[in-house]
Amino acid sequence: MTQRRPFFITFLAPAVLTAVILVAAMFEVLQYSVRAFIPGALDVGGFTLDNFTRINRPIYWWVMLDTFYISFLTAIFSLLLSYPVAFALVRARRDWVRSLLVSLSITPLFTGEIVRTFSWMLMLGSDGFINSMLRKLSLIDMPLQIMYTRFGVVVALVQFSMPVMIILLATAISHVDRDCEKAAANLGASPGAVFWHVTLPLTLPGILSGIVVVFAWTMSAFSTPQLIGGGKVLMIANLAYLQGFSVLNLPFAATLSLIALVSALGSLVLMKSATSRIEKRLAIA
Amino acid sequence: MTPHTRPDSPAGDAVEIVRVRKEFGAAVGVADVSLTVGRGEFITLLGPSGCGKSTLLGMIAGFVTPTAGKIIVDGVDLTEVEPYRRDIGMVFQSYALFPHMNVFDNVAFGLKMRRLPKAQIEAEVRRAIEMMKLTGMESRRVRQLSGGQQQRVALARAIVIRPKVLLLDEPLSALDKNLRAQMQVELSDLHRKTGLTTIFVTHDQGEALSLSDRIVVMNRGEVQQVATPIELYRTPANGFVASFIGEINALPKARYERAGEMAALVLPGVGRLTAPARAQWSFNDGAEVQAFLRPEQVRPALPGEAGANLLTGTVAAHIYQGSHTITRVEVPGIGLVETRVTGAEIISAHPVGTPITLSLDIGEAVLIAA
Structure with missing residues (x-):
């Protein structure tokens, strides 16, 4: 009997091609990272590990820590703001409320990152919407400095990551067995207690994966910190850009990219193992 | 405790x-x-x-x-x-x-x-x-x-x-x-x-x-x-x-007639089924009623048995249940009637497709005004 090739093999070709090119590019970055920098030239020199020893300076460590910190804050605030939206989205009784919430939370995904970031610049600037409103209401005399601060960057990144967080949370919330909530109420739990003891623990897998995804996503953020941070808030991608395209030190930019990639993957692995341990403890994998 | x-x-x-x-x-x-x-x-x-x-x-x-x-x-x-x-x-x-x-x-x-x-x-x-x-x-x-x-x-x-x-x-x-x-x-x-x-x-x-x-x-x-x-x-x-509740045979609608101590159900095209009248059968003479009979209130007639409540039909199926057998009989003018008897003898005595006469215990039937 001859075995027939599964029909979908052909359709995998584009994916395989993309993967091959991506891996090749990664190797090129790896290759660049161990080359010597020749100032004033785009060509690179011979093999060296200087780029990696250069990383070990406080300024670069700070950028790394800042990147982690901003990513962490973004994940947490995104979670706090998205949970109520996701909850309402799943549980709203009226169809139109659900549809409205779905379209409100999904549409940002269809606007480009630059467009969204630019809108935030209009919102957050010294003469931006927030500052002029606050001044009109005589709540402040001097404009608040929001642009070019970590706060401003986090605000924009949170809004940027909320659609994904909402989708992940809504999925988790929709999988909660409503009978479990009814059973808890039947056993004497007030609505708040039902949420705290049943709904929240049962949506924990969604919460954790939301945090992991948004964290990893924010780690690689570039244009938002670039435009809103304006060089005053540096995340690792901005530092790599600075080195590669301002100083034209491509080898060091490659090293930074590599470090960013490794630390992002490393933190993902760490978080994934932590999540699966928590989930195992709760027996809700 | x-x-x-x-x-x-x-x-x-x-x-x-x-x-x-x-x-x-x-x-x-x-x-x-x-x-x-x-x-x-x-x-x-x-x-x-x-x-x-x-x-x-x-x-x-x-x-x-x-x-x-x-x-x-x-x-x-x-x-x-x-x-x-x-x-x-x-x-x-x-x-x-x-x-x-x-x-x-x-x-x-x-x-x-x-x-x-x-x-x-x-x-x-x-x-x-x-x-x-x-x-x-x-x-x-x-x-x-x-x-x-x-x-x-x-x-x-x-x-x-x-x-x-x-x-x-x-x-x-x-x-x-x-x-x-x-x-x-x-x-x-x-x-x-x-x-x-x-x-x-x-x-x-x-x-x-x-x-x-x-x-x-x-x-x-x-x-x-x-x-x-x-x-x-x-x-x-x-x-x-x-x-x-339970298995039951629903007979077609019938006319209820009362004659002294006896009650009769007149089934159009089938005949009269009679039984001593029961106290709870408080129907007017000529009222339309429906009779319900449990399968255990229907049994195959004995050889040579004569009486009012006999119906003849054709065996449609036997459902053997171990301790008892449920037999479905197609009775002209009524439809399928189920009888429930102990053991399995009925299966060999009355193979599927052969005629069978059933005796109905109308006295135990439930009569409901239709």
Whole structure:
């Protein structure tokens, strides 16, 4: 009997091609990272590990820590703001409320990152919407400095990551067995207690994966910190850009990219193992 | 174990359902149902799916708000009371155990919500766990339990709060046949030991007949009959109850005639079936009635038997059940009539396709005005 090739093999070709090119590019970055920098030239020199020893300076460590910190804050605030939206989205009784919430939370995904970031610049600037409103209401005399601060960057990144967080949370919330909530109420739990003891623990897998995804996503953020941070808030991608395209030190930019990639993957692995341990403890994998 | 009867429970009925109605838009889920449940009684709401029994249960638990009517438990009107303040225990069809808690924490949940002292919670939970034969499984995850064990955890969790009423929403439907029979026995043991007023919802008439003090038969949101299992089986109030409880042969509509001590059913195109008149047959002469006969009230006629209530037909099928055989006979003018006889002799004596004469015990039939 001859075995027939599964029909979908052909359709995998584009994916395989993309993967091959991506891996090749990664190797090129790896290759660049161990080359010597020749100032004033785009060509690179011979093999060296200087780029990696250069990383070990406080300024670069700070950028790394800042990147982690901003990513962490973004994940947490995104979670706090998205949970109520996701909850309402799943549980709203009226169809139109659900549809409205779905379209409100999904549409940002269809606007480009630059467009969204630019809108935030209009919102957050010294003469931006927030500052002029606050001044009109005589709540402040001097404009608040929001642009070019970590706060401003986090605000924009949170809004940027909320659609994904909402989708992940809504999925988790929709999988909660409503009978479990009814059973808890039947056993004497007030609505708040039902949420705290049943709904929240049962949506924990969604919460954790939301945090992991948004964290990893924010780690690689570039244009938002670039435009809103304006060089005053540096995340690792901005530092790599600075080195590669301002100083034209491509080898060091490659090293930074590599470090960013490794630390992002490393933190993902760490978080994934932590999540699966928590989930195992709760027996809700 | 001391009975779970609450020392503070007042005398009188445990549950009074007063003209309760539930509409879903234009559809009526429960239509003006009134019912009282005595203290310690085991009452069953029985009916096909969509008959309103689960909606009624949901209204007692507080998950469904009635459109009209009142629900009174232990003399207190609970109609407007939140579910979590009702003190009513419930076992869900899906059990709804908390997957993120172990057996102990599942059972302890209701007591923790009541903020009882830790030592007391511990003691009460142990007792409930012991009572439901779950000792040694306290730290198990509910996912690691079999269906029967999950069922027991759900029961332990519901009784440990010493509810005023215990509601059981089709708790046996997810179990396989043997386990179901075993859990029926355990449910009735539990009821005897705790003395809890219990409202059981099922669509399985066998469960209803074997467990209940009284059965409420529902159909299309309305109560059809409230009676003990024996009354229900012997004297169904209407055609729906007659056909829903147990197997029954429904004969075509007939004219009822009374002549002295004798009553006759005149079946057009078939003939007269007669029996000594019974007191409950209070029909006018010439009234249109329908007769219902259990398969055990129909038997093959003896060789050479003569009489009024004999019908001849053709054997359509034998259904061998071990201890007895159910034989379906196609009778001209009536349709399929089922007879139920002990043993398997009928299968060889009357092969499928051969004629057979049946004797109908009309005196035991249920007559309902058509």
